[in-house]
Amino acid sequence: MDIRTGLPVVGMVGGGQLARMTHQAAIALGQSLRVLAESPDDGAALVVADVRIGTHTDLAALREFAKGCDAVTFDHEHVPNAHIAALAAEGVKIYPGADAILYAQDKQRMRERLSALGAPVPRWRPVASAEDITAFAAELAAADPNAAAGGWPVVAKAVRGGYDGRGVWMLDGPEAAAELAATGTALIVEERVPLRRELAALVARSPFGQVAAYPVVETVQRDGICVQVLAPAPELSEARAVEAQQLAIDLANALGVVGLLAVELFETEAGIVVNELAMRPHNSGHWTIEGARTSQFEQHLRAVLDYPMGETALAAPAVVMANVLGGEPGGMSIDERLHHLFAADPGARVHLYGKQVRPGRKIGHVTVLGDDMTTVRARAARAARWLQEGTE
Amino acid sequence: MDIRTGLPVVGMVGGGQLARMTHQAAIALGQSLRVLAESPDDGAALVVADVRIGTHTDLAALREFAKGCDAVTFDHEHVPNAHIAALAAEGVKIYPGADAILYAQDKQRMRERLSALGAPVPRWRPVASAEDITAFAAELAAADPNAAAGGWPVVAKAVRGGYDGRGVWMLDGPEAAAELAATGTALIVEERVPLRRELAALVARSPFGQVAAYPVVETVQRDGICVQVLAPAPELSEARAVEAQQLAIDLANALGVVGLLAVELFETEAGIVVNELAMRPHNSGHWTIEGARTSQFEQHLRAVLDYPMGETALAAPAVVMANVLGGEPGGMSIDERLHHLFAADPGARVHLYGKQVRPGRKIGHVTVLGDDMTTVRARAARAARWLQEGTE
Numbered sequence: 001m002d003i004r005t006g007l008p009v010v011g012m013v014g015g016g017q018l019a020r021m022t023h024q025a026a027i028a029l030g031q032s033l034r035v036l037a038e039s040p041d042d043g044a045a046l047v048v049a050d051v052r053i054g055t056h057t058d059l060a061a062l063r064e065f066a067k068g069c070d071a072v073t074f075d076h077e078h079v080p081n082a083h084i085a086a087l088a089a090e091g092v093k094i095y096p097g098a099d100a101i102l103y104a105q106d107k108q109r110m111r112e113r114l115s116a117l118g119a120p121v122p123r124w125r126p127v128a129s130a131e132d133i134t135a136f137a138a139e140l141a142a143a144d145p146n147a148a149a150g151g152w153p154v155v156a157k158a159v160r161g162g163y164d165g166r167g168v169w170m171l172d173g174p175e176a177a178a179e180l181a182a183t184g185t186a187l188i189v190e191e192r193v194p195l196r197r198e199l200a201a202l203v204a205r206s207p208f209g210q211v212a213a214y215p216v217v218e219t220v221q222r223d224g225i226c227v228q229v230l231a232p233a234p235e236l237s238e239a240r241a242v243e244a245q246q247l248a249i250d251l252a253n254a255l256g257v258v259g260l261l262a263v264e265l266f267e268t269e270a271g272i273v274v275n276e277l278a279m280r281p282h283n284s285g286h287w288t289i290e291g292a293r294t295s296q297f298e299q300h301l302r303a304v305l306d307y308p309m310g311e312t313a314l315a316a317p318a319v320v321m322a323n324v325l326g327g328e329p330g331g332m333s334i335d336e337r338l339h340h341l342f343a344a345d346p347g348a349r350v351h352l353y354g355k356q357v358r359p360g361r362k363i364g365h366v367t368v369l370g371d372d373m374t375t376v377r378a379r380a381a382r383a384a385r386w387l388q389e390g391t392e
Numbered sequence: 393m394d395i396r397t398g399l400p401v402v403g404m405v406g407g408g409q410l411a412r413m414t415h416q417a418a419i420a421l422g423q424s425l426r427v428l429a430e431s432p433d434d435g436a437a438l439v440v441a442d443v444r445i446g447t448h449t450d451l452a453a454l455r456e457f458a459k460g461c462d463a464v465t466f467d468h469e470h471v472p473n474a475h476i477a478a479l480a481a482e483g484v485k486i487y488p489g490a491d492a493i494l495y496a497q498d499k500q501r502m503r504e505r506l507s508a509l510g511a512p513v514p515r516w517r518p519v520a521s522a523e524d525i526t527a528f529a530a531e532l533a534a535a536d537p538n539a540a541a542g543g544w545p546v547v548a549k550a551v552r553g554g555y556d557g558r559g560v561w562m563l564d565g566p567e568a569a570a571e572l573a574a575t576g577t578a579l580i581v582e583e584r585v586p587l588r589r590e591l592a593a594l595v596a597r598s599p600f601g602q603v604a605a606y607p608v609v610e611t612v613q614r615d616g617i618c619v620q621v622l623a624p625a626p627e628l629s630e631a632r633a634v635e636a637q638q639l640a641i642d643l644a645n646a647l648g649v650v651g652l653l654a655v656e657l658f659e660t661e662a663g664i665v666v667n668e669l670a671m672r673p674h675n676s677g678h679w680t681i682e683g684a685r686t687s688q689f690e691q692h693l694r695a696v697l698d699y700p701m702g703e704t705a706l707a708a709p710a711v712v713m714a715n716v717l718g719g720e721p722g723g724m725s726i727d728e729r730l731h732h733l734f735a736a737d738p739g740a741r742v743h744l745y746g747k748q749v750r751p752g753r754k755i756g757h758v759t760v761l762g763d764d765m766t767t768v769r770a771r772a773a774r775a776a777r778w779l780q781e782g783t784e
Contacts, residue, residue: 315707
């Protein structure tokens, strides 16, 4: 409780753009987000009044950070699970809890749990060697008469630490499998799902157990990085949308998630399967800042503070979020690009994360709202290109 | 220019809720607002990373504050005009400039200038004594056969420093006039306009000269304080709306305003007349945070930085902002009230200003969007009551 305002204090571990945007939501609720940042130059540290500098792997720093917080939550999933459990045991309200966030930290545990729950997942296997990978591929080939020779390619994933396409490898044969296995990385392998597209279902759950579900979105990927999010997912049947939302709700309940849960899905001809879980504000939900009645950032705060959840309805028939990646050095400055974008599209909503521009790095996003998805999508792509390259 | 981000630094003099909400807009634009606050407990100082403590009447403090700012602007209109002129002479980009903000600081100069420009204003007069006031009332009586005895009541306004109903007096006769005149306050008097309702026209103007106009709103007043803003103003004819917008655009150009200009208007049977001018984000524009494509706070930043202006279109057919005033001490805490409101109306958008609750003080506002003005208005009123009194 902040005695100056009579309102709660939420601490967020990690000082990236998610904390930065959560602070905007906190301000509206009368709060001031407390942030544990690695550096005073982190995106959130540049804009937040209550910044503590420290590392998320340092239990003493986390303990100190948590003092006086009504709830502690995360900008990322890299806080050691044992630290989260230790803080909870000491009475800190830390969400999502260790028993839940485990499934966003460890892909093997996630696959095991989802399989046990009967949730739709790709065929998968934990593997300890190149031989295990090759054997898995052979099983795929045996099970599917249409499979390529030997069942290749298969998808290998690091059990821990991957994101934004990192920690995921498409293995095209035994040689690639041997090379990866030689790194000693703990791995699982999965069938390559014949996906039509990727979807995401975002829900928020409070300690009380209320769950609010956002409209299901399509996430458009390029080189393993999400480049656009389309809300609502175009031409998604009502039945499939409800199925995806219900799956996310069921998982939030079964895993005991408190806060946001983003369920990344593959849509195939046959149905949906779960790709990944994230338990924090998620790139697939940035569109909610303007595109939904309650942003995912406010929703996450409401959830971890056990406030009733906010309305999730769309604010316009078509909403598109496009990520802005850093371009090559040289050329126009980001400020010049912003001038041009504002002139070109006065309705584009810009979010910049306070990061130094580096090629391929997510430095911001743009959201466009409108009536027609095709038009809105083209505008969002154009706006992101303006900020990214300064050319059209 | 912030070398960490390559984006500009705006300094705002004053640490109240307008600076607090401007910071939210600055974050989206990749910026971090610099704030000159009187106290570290000011609403904006609680949430802003770059806070300087100082007083707006201290030229040395203003000069120090302006160093490194790409533009300096205001949360209120109380910075001495000579200080603004001095800083501008030293090369500070300070907006609105001294020659413009004068008309938001000095009601007599404002009335003189508007009269000279041919803008519609009430009949008015600068007065130096009770006799002057009585003579003005007598003139009103002589001009209007329907006027009450002696032309009373008349409206007296302090030339400087009034806001939110303070600095405005309804004088019902010579005795009240004498009492007020005895205080030595510099005054103008005006006819009491037979108003049907109050409107506000909000525009933003950049140094380049681009002007963007928001939809005209109705401002609902109680005891001299704005309690609700209805966007768009219900049942306002297209012709009257265009007239009000054009008037605001013409005034912004004629006065050389840079940043926001709010023109508070009386609507009468005969037309519109200008009540007051404000040159900063304004209570009548808080609805734009969710209700317009570009919030007034972002628009103000874009204007003072000479970015192209953002789209001003409504985000929903009906938008209502209701101010939340502090209630009597005792009863439910603000946090408990928030729980109840969120349960009662998951779609209400809440903005709390980080202020200690005091009876009658504006501590926040609530915005509701929807399709039907009557429904939306009732929801907004109910939401504000929940936060204000904790009862329905």
